[in-house]
Amino acid sequence: MAVLIRHRVDGLTLANYDEISPPLVELVKQQPGFVLHVAFEDSRGLCVSEIWETKDQHDSYFNEHVVPNVPGEIEQEVVELHSVVKP
Secondary structure, eight states: OOEEEEEEETTOOHHHHHHHHHHHHHHHTTSTTEEEEEEEEETTEEEEEEEESOHHHHHHHIIIIIGGGSOSOEEEEEEEOSOOOOO
8 A cells, every 4th residue: 555654853953865866866756666766844843744655665665875974863654645646
């Protein structure tokens, strides 16, 4: 089942994201099951959200490539999606 996963790290800023993300974004685009990546600020600060075909596909990429490159504890919220419409 497709999932939306929201990632947050206390104190991480858009400037930090811009510094860390370029190689990770290039790599994620090549991953099986990857659908979409967005980053934005809301009332809680920076939020990076992704849609994946399955949580396992996300976790495999995320644990190997993102966790070692992001400072701090990463909070995740997983939302099972009912529908994903691609162009």
